[in-house]
Amino acid sequence: MEVSYERLQRQIRFVLEIDKMKSVYRKNILVDKSRNETDAEHSWHMAVCAMLLAEYAPEGTDISHALRLCVCHDLIEVYAGDTFAFDAAANVGKLEREKKAADELFAILPDDQRAEFRAYWDEFEEGKTKESLFANAMDRFQPFMLNLSTGGHTWKLCDATRAMVEKRLHPVKVAMPSIWPFIEEELDRYEERGYIAHNPKE
Amino acid sequence: MEVSYERLQRQIRFVLEIDKMKSVYRKNILVDKSRNETDAEHSWHMAVCAMLLAEYAPEGTDISHALRLCVCHDLIEVYAGDTFAFDAAANVGKLEREKKAADELFAILPDDQRAEFRAYWDEFEEGKTKESLFANAMDRFQPFMLNLSTGGHTWKLCDATRAMVEKRLHPVKVAMPSIWPFIEEELDRYEERGYIAHNPKE
Numbered sequence: 001m002e003v004s005y006e007r008l009q010r011q012i013r014f015v016l017e018i019d020k021m022k023s024v025y026r027k028n029i030l031v032d033k034s035r036n037e038t039d040a041e042h043s044w045h046m047a048v049c050a051m052l053l054a055e056y057a058p059e060g061t062d063i064s065h066a067l068r069l070c071v072c073h074d075l076i077e078v079y080a081g082d083t084f085a086f087d088a089a090a091n092v093g094k095l096e097r098e099k100k101a102a103d104e105l106f107a108i109l110p111d112d113q114r115a116e117f118r119a120y121w122d123e124f125e126e127g128k129t130k131e132s133l134f135a136n137a138m139d140r141f142q143p144f145m146l147n148l149s150t151g152g153h154t155w156k157l158c159d160a161t162r163a164m165v166e167k168r169l170h171p172v173k174v175a176m177p178s179i180w181p182f183i184e185e186e187l188d189r190y191e192e193r194g195y196i197a198h199n200p201k202e
Numbered sequence: 203m204e205v206s207y208e209r210l211q212r213q214i215r216f217v218l219e220i221d222k223m224k225s226v227y228r229k230n231i232l233v234d235k236s237r238n239e240t241d242a243e244h245s246w247h248m249a250v251c252a253m254l255l256a257e258y259a260p261e262g263t264d265i266s267h268a269l270r271l272c273v274c275h276d277l278i279e280v281y282a283g284d285t286f287a288f289d290a291a292a293n294v295g296k297l298e299r300e301k302k303a304a305d306e307l308f309a310i311l312p313d314d315q316r317a318e319f320r321a322y323w324d325e326f327e328e329g330k331t332k333e334s335l336f337a338n339a340m341d342r343f344q345p346f347m348l349n350l351s352t353g354g355h356t357w358k359l360c361d362a363t364r365a366m367v368e369k370r371l372h373p374v375k376v377a378m379p380s381i382w383p384f385i386e387e388e389l390d391r392y393e394e395r396g397y398i399a400h401n402p403k404e
Binding site: 002005008011012015016018019020021022023030032034037038040041043044045047049051052056067068072109145146149179181 | 220239254270
């Protein structure tokens with residue numbers, strides 16, 4: 001096989017650039033509460049969740065493809081940073097910021113791979129395919145697990161109400177309706193304990 | 203779909219248990235040198251490398267399967283810990299320690315998934331299939347990239363000689379012979395700079 005050094009160098013530059021995913025810290029903390037979680041760790045944990053929870057995915061979901069989306073969905077945050085979901089102000093202009101980051105990051109790659117990796121990100125963001133619906137569900141289920149183990153760490157940061165948390169978990173309800181009753185029960189328990197605020201009275 | 207709560211609870215217990223992969227620190231440091239890398243981050247980085255470098259894999263490699271091996275190959279380290287490759291003493295009894303950890307960890311899962319996840323680990327360790335050869339190559343290529351970016355951080359920790367580094371990189375030579383000349387050139391450069399020790403004279 002003839003290897004193009006110019007091509008290999010671009011691939012290697014990309015490998016090194018995305019190392020920054022290990023320095024993008026999320027609002028979630030680890031189960032042992034020792035520190036905040038990084039984007040790289042979150043993406044990895046989502047990938048294992050996708051393998052573990054495959055049986056609850058929409059029928060006909062290509063789990064291997066969903067796995068690729070899990071691994072790649074946050075890459076653009078090496079330039080755009082992590083945006084806290086419950087911070088409305090921080091979310092203004094998020095999509096534009098992330099598109100710019102995607103243009104810049106994927107341009108490092110050879111053309112064919114630029115298109116491939118960009119397509120993973122676009123597919124995840126659009127959330128129209130079964131695979132992207134399932135990957136989006138993992139993106140919400142994984143931090144939900146961390147919240148259950150840390151006294152609702154990110155919920156408390158923003159005094160999240162039950163409605164806010166349910167809205168955030170909506171992709172889980174869509175992609176894995178069979179386990180939604182379990183989620184509801186856990187939320188009931190957390191709301192009772194005061195880790196999630198009651199919805200304001202109408 | 204009928205969901206077994208007992209089954210789901212075991213899956214969730216596993217999801218939470220493997221969060222410890224974010225607290226198993228490796229000898230490698232990040233490209234920005236801010237801290238040591240975690241097992242979760244290493245596994246994620248390997249998975250992206252497998253997607254990026256697929257074209258150099260042995261012909262007929264199922265990259266999606268290799269991706270699963272990358273994601274799962276270090277899970278048992280939540281109990282067994284990371285063993286520094288260049289520390290001969292620490293490697294005594296490693297396999298036994300890791301087998302015990304595998305028995306314990308995968309027992310959390312429902313039987314079918316216990317067998318599935320155990321099989322990923324066994325396949326990776328045995329290194330007989332194309333997918334496991336390629337995943338093993340990623341397991342060596344990814345820290346090699348970090349070493350190139352950090353002045354040979356782990357090589358210097360143990361005064362690694364050229365022969366030691368080449369032995370460690372052997373799976374890369376086996377699975378991706380087409381890019382081996384590039385690796386050799388980089389090693390030449392690092393040996394010249396003194397980041398890798400010359401082999402002792404015969």
